[in-house]
Amino acid sequence: MERRLFLTSLSAAAVTAACGGGGSDPAPAPGAPPAPGTPAYEPPVDPDPFRQSTKVAMRRAAIHMDQNVSYRGAYVWSWLASDRNKLWGEMEAYPTMCWMQPTGTPSVGNCLLDAYKATGDENFYKAAERTALAMIEAQHPSGGWNYIYDFAGEASLKRWYQTVGANGWRLEEFQHYYGNATFDDATTAVSSQFMLRMYLEKKDPRFKSALEKAIGFVLDAQFKSGIAAGGWPQRFPRAFNATRSMPAPNWPPTGPGWEHLQPGAQNGDFIIQGPGGIPARPGYTGVFSGMEDGDYTNFVTFNDDVMGENIKFLLLCVFGLGDTSLKAPVVAAMDCMYNIMYEYDGVPANSSNPNAGTTPQAGWGLQHLSSDSVDAYGVLRRAGLPAAARSYEPRGLSPSVSITNANQLFHYFRLTGDRKYIAKLGRVFDWIDTCALRANQRAGGDPESILTGTHARVVELDSNRPRFPHRYGTNIHNGAYYFDYDWRRTPSHYNASQNASTATPRATLARLQALSNAEIAAMVANSPLNVDGERPLPKYFSVNGEVDFPHLWANSVKGTATRTAEQTQALIDNLGEKNFWGTNQSLFTNPYTQDGPSAPYLGKEYMSTHVGDVYDTSPYGVNQRPNVEPYASNPPAVNTVIESTTFVNNLGNLISFIEPVTPVTDPAYKA
Known part of the structure; x- marks a missing residue:
């Protein structure tokens, strides 16, 4: 499946509660900041005025996402800025739903934890904690995570699968209610990484239990016999x-x-x-x-x-x-x-x-x-x-x-x-x-x-x-x-x-084949498979890309991107007083109204488009729609949206400026 963001014109949802950690939450989760829009903790003032203004901007954006955009600390992929009851993951979502599939809840959680590690500001940790607690609720009893979770309960989630999901012509993962968890699109992997980091940060036993369940899920799901032994299902x-x-x-x-x-x-x-x-x-x-x-x-x-x-x-x-x-x-x-x-x-x-x-x-x-x-x-x-x-x-x-x-x-x-x-x-x-x-x-x-x-x-x-x-x-x-x-x-x-x-892979193969036994021994000595005790994880997981294999070697350091003061100021200016980075809507879906007709259709207008007729709930861009009515004469209106990806990327860029880390590739790995 694609890890992409898109927006839709959403029909009136069955659940009308507003998103966010604001006053409409029926029961604020443990760890929620006490007053919407205001920091729960006042960190020390940075003596450098520009660094201070950058940290303040980061905190404003994070508090806004936590208290005014999330649902109990959990996230989807995008929200209509003017009405955050209209929200979307890979498909349209109910206001009580969250997306565990990146770039949703675990991606934002990693970003908030990165901001805490860069600043020491407890506001970021409390927001990350709230996200982790929401993820514990969303964790499947088996220990993994599904693409989505509905805080309104399984009956609401099943109704979504039977309506919105079932009519997404090309999104077959959502046409069935499986009642289990998935490895697809790194849904369980990234969620598990975040839970590992949350536990290691303060050794909170709540996160240890969830982490142990996640590890158990990965091990239980692994095939045990035959040629498939060691592999994983979807x-x-x-x-x-x-x-x-x-x-x-x-x-x-x-x-x-x-x-x-x-x-x-x-x-x-x-x-x-x-x-x-x-x-x-x-x-x-x-x-x-x-x-x-x-x-x-x-x-x-x-x-x-x-x-x-x-x-x-x-x-x-x-x-x-x-x-x-x-x-x-x-x-x-x-x-x-x-x-x-x-x-x-x-x-x-x-x-x-x-x-x-x-x-x-x-x-x-x-x-x-x-x-x-x-x-x-x-x-x-x-x-x-x-x-x-x-x-x-x-x-x-x-x-x-x-x-x-x-x-x-x-x-x-x-x-x-x-x-x-x-x-x-x-x-x-x-x-x-x-x-x-x-x-x-x-x-x-x-x-x-x-x-x-x-x-x-x-x-x-x-x-x-x-x-x-x-x-x-x-x-x-x-x-x-x-x-x-x-x-x-x-x-x-x-x-x-x-x-x-x-x-490129042929060149890599030639280099690896040419390594001497001594060079291979040096490389393997620093491998994570030769670790006998604990050592720190990379500092950041969402900044400048994901953690990958080269970052796991003993003498490697996952670094940040290079960001200038001018680039940083532009992000602060764009944040403005609204406290979020808005983007123009680029992808849309039809609202679910009823199942589509089963009468045969002999035309070919829908063969190479992203979306079918108006009953298809799949996402599409302005130039990816059929050249038939009502699409042809009714281009969708472009609105301002809040996207989790934009938040993660921009907060990561501000982190890169105030607390950069120089990247290092382990010499033995690089050889």
């Missing part, structure tokens, strides 16, 4: 059959303009046989509508770097808590990525795909099967094979995910010194170089193509042909996604192409 605990609540695909679309999808039709050099493939030739993919491998939430997930985020959190606990027992699950996760890599030798006789080619393949898909499974074609597929995910994510290898995983394996080699982690990467890069898109498949080469990346997002197993998603209809009730080999008119909301250059 969601946990498993919710069986949740994705069956989606409307069944209306396949195939019939009528003028859709003849190319009828059984028996020619599609390039493939004959369309319908969604079940060719009965006499099991494993054929061809054109398909739906989820080829069923519910994808229990597969080993590489999408959005689930593996890397969980490993990073466990390593932070290893040296933050001195908990060396967490090293074993870290190594198991690293081994899973190495073990589960897919390889095809280029011999068609060894493939189940009747259209297999002679080009060898080596890489990873967005997700891989965690156990043996019978797919939608009725074919038994073995654990470890690349799997399809959402209904617009076909089964295959992903060049961009493979580059990401290769970079992860570089880290794993640096962590352990084990050369096996980089031994096969040359094959991966060789494969990626064989499947770049042709010029006539990309935007500029074909007037109907919107593909701008170097490679298709998904490449078919063994045939090495790119597979592209498409959709027809106007909403989730009369439309569906399907896959084929046509690069034209792909959905704009899902990048069917991505960049996957091998030049």
Whole structure:
């Protein structure tokens, strides 16, 4: 899923309580500042007038977010500045909801804690504490976090899933109430990092209990046996059959303009046989509508770097808590990525795909099967094979995910010194170089193509042909996604192409392969896997980007950005007397009114747009809407909004000015 901000015109919510820590909160949470708009603590005055004015501005912005924008210390992604009962996470939200998915609640919490560490001002700590207490309430009993939480209770949340969520045509994660927690988009990982920091800051036992639950969740969710051992699913605990609540695909679309999808039709050099493939030739993919491998939430997930985020959190606990027992699950996760890599030798006789080619393949898909499974074609597929995910994510290898995983394996080699982690990467890069898109498949080469990346997002197993998603209809009730080999008119909301250059990773691989045994030993000596006791975490987590693997080495320091007095003054001026940084609304959604119609629609106006008809609650930009009524003649009004991302970025820039940290890369890691 995308970590993006957007705004919508929200219908009247069922809950009318105002947002924020102000007087409309029915029960102020423990740790809430006593008087809205005023600091609970007066810190010492900085002798430097400009630094003092900067700190005052930081405090005003933080108190305003805490008391007037948040709900009990919890945050979504954006709010209408003129009416903060209109608010949005990745979709429209009720006023009592918060988003645990970054850049929501845990991202703001980390930022507030960063401000406290930079200034020592207890106002920032109290705001961060209030956020952490809200997150404890939002924590799933299993120990993880869902994308969203509703303080009004599960009945309210279920109502949201059944209305707003269920009608977001392209946002399939929100079309089902799972009742569990997710690793997607670093939702649980970033929340867990923040809880670790809150506990370590003052050793508050309330946060220790929540942290222990979070660690337990990560360990419990990890697959324990087979080729999937060490990997993580997208969601946990498993919710069986949740994705069956989606409307069944209306396949195939019939009528003028859709003849190319009828059984028996020619599609390039493939004959369309319908969604079940060719009965006499099991494993054929061809054109398909739906989820080829069923519910994808229990597969080993590489999408959005689930593996890397969980490993990073466990390593932070290893040296933050001195908990060396967490090293074993870290190594198991690293081994899973190495073990589960897919390889095809280029011999068609060894493939189940009747259209297999002679080009060898080596890489990873967005997700891989965690156990043996019978797919939608009725074919038994073995654990470890690349799997399809959402209904617009076909089964295959992903060049961009493979580059990401290769970079992860570089880290794993640096962590352990084990050369096996980089031994096969040359094959991966060789494969990626064989499947770049042709010029006539990309935007500029074909007037109907919107593909701008170097490679298709998904490449078919063994045939090495790119597979592209498409959709027809106007909403989730009369439309569906399907896959084929046509690069034209792909959905704009899902990048069917991505960049996957091998030049930089090849150079990194050559450098690592050239290291001597002595150099590897020095590198591993400073690895977080060799920590035997506690040592401090990086000072800042939200300033100048996220904490990443290079920051975890013994002699590394995560630094801040360089900010000038002029840049700082501009941020203070922009804050003004309103106490928030406003931005112009850029993305919108339709309000939920009712489920969309199921009557077939033969037009193609919605194929490459972010949003469907007016019943689709998915987000869209002004230039991402269909060229039909009522969109064509009614552009949405642009309002001023408050965004959590803007707050985090701007507060981080002020921190960088008043309390900068010089970045240092551990020499052994850098080598």
